[in-house]
Amino acid sequence: MTAPNSTAGIFPLDKPGLLQAYRTMRTIREFEERLHADFAKGDIPGFVHLYAGEEAAGTGIMMHLEDKDRIASTHRGHGHCIAKGVDTSGMMAEIYGKVSGSCRGKGGSMHIADLSKGMMGANGILGAGAPLVCGAALAAKYRGDGGVAISFVGDGASNQGTFLESLNLAAVWNLPAIFVVENNGYAESTSRDYAVAVDSFVDRAAGFGLPGVTVDGLDFFAVYEAAGEIIKRAREGGGPALLECKMIRMYGHFEGDQQTYRAKGELDDIRANKDCLKMFTQRVMEAGVISRGELDAIDREVVAEIQEASAFAKAAPLPTAADLTTDVYVNY
């Protein structure tokens, strides 16, 4: 059964938009769960940090962006890549370190980039994305093309000087730069309560003269609405802003993390009650705008897509010694 098409005045997106949001979140979840399973087999080199549980934030923000808009991601970057439109097969191959990867297997999980999609890169160095975003935002402002640049940063990484300096610079130059703090409560195993001296990120933004907003990052619609206003403002020359998304990661800091710092029952509670994908599904189905069948059809397509990405990555060749110095240096 297909549910009615009109969402006017009911949801902030039309039905295709809602289905797209679901597809993106579902793709991220499937991608990460596949990695979770495959990492345990020992097939994947390096570290992977999964974005599962945090999909609503990246998706709710990226739905407002075009390819010309740039983002700088974090070490936990797969979700940002997918939401920004990076090809999942290229990503998967990159994570496996294969030549068919987005960066020819030289970057791995923490350095996936695709400039054609405005994805300036995941980043293994905490806080390093924020200055890049100031540069990209300055370029957009200079070109006058209405583009914005968004820096994602974790609660832990928000303590880095680079991040705080960037807030200042963005305010001074009134850049179309947006700083998204993905506050999942932990930096590795250190809780935010311990490690962030000013307990509100909105207060931090205020310290640099920026407006800040806190939203429930598990609620796609809350993120979507707030991000929409912030991005629109930046496009129109209104300047930078900070958006704090309170969220939860479903897995460990990295794959293999024993998570001994979690309270007993915390993970079960997250799966049962704080799953952003479940919350989204429930809301659109309750409103009668989207049917279970429509979501199931997307699920099947997504599972097939990730299956394919995984097979592609596994079958692809590793770089050879001769590839060592290609694509590393650029002539100006």
Next chain:
Amino acid sequence: MGSAIGIIANPVSARDIRRVIANATALQITDRANIVLRILSCVKACGVDHVWMMPENGGIRHHVRRGIDRAENQGQTHFPRVEHLDYKISGTVDDTLKAARLMKEKGVAAIVVLGGDGTHRAVVTACGDVPIAGVSTGTNNAFPEHREPTITGLAVGLAVTGKVPASHAYLPNKKITVRVNGHEEIALVDVAVVTERYIGARALWRTETFRELFVTFADPEVIGMSAIAGLLSPVSRLDEGGLHVRLAPEDEASIVLDTPIAPGYMRGIGIRDYAPMKPNHKYRPSIADGSIALDGEREVSFTRDDDVTIELVPNAFRTVNVSGCMQYAARHGLMRMKPDQKLKRVGGQ
């Protein structure tokens, strides 16, 4: 002996989208903590020795503790004993509900609330007949009156110690009860019916979705949804009924009202008509599907299958009459010090 009071200070009010769309205030955590310290010294000055506080992880607690420790290190004694309630912090409105309930169980004589309309609403949901005193640290804040918290602290101290008699110290308040299939929610100031079916960023600012408004009082000096009612036909907090306003697209409206629906955010609101809202009478929303915003925040959505009623309830809860307490204190010389007291205060606290 003095009665204990409670303080519920919400660290997460005033953080929503209205900071971006409307240049709304973002009162910092340290400012909130300083407000708590000011209130603490004022209630102590009136003879309150013991205060229960809501625990939270937003930072207020740590700053307050530091302030008290600093004073103790300097040998000062102008703060009462402050204890935090002991339970697992959820970081949600549940903390406020739990704190209000536990404070009631502990028999506090009043609860001072720092937050916006939403925080006050949560406290009223759980505090029963314990009087509350509001300090505005939120965004729209139609409910708490705006004044320096020092004065609120003094009035609470004078009220709970009986220096101002109860007949002058407290006031009754109305509330609106919203029931969706029997599930009950309340609003202290306004209930808005809007077409949106998602809660999202909660705040209301897209005027084209507004359909209907019910208010307990209508004050032209406040902002937010209740400002619409306030600018149409003022109703006081002590009047018996409220106001019911039906909205309309501008071309169908009988009045278009220029209204501050968020801080510094003026919008033309089309009015179809308005009438007194009768107490104890069940109203039903005029649209079949939509959401209900309580005190300016979308909270519940409903469809044609749901049974929704909206009812004004008089004498629903009590507030400390800050203005009344201070007038009484002045007229009866309550703040005139005795010679020995005067010596103590000189040069210090």
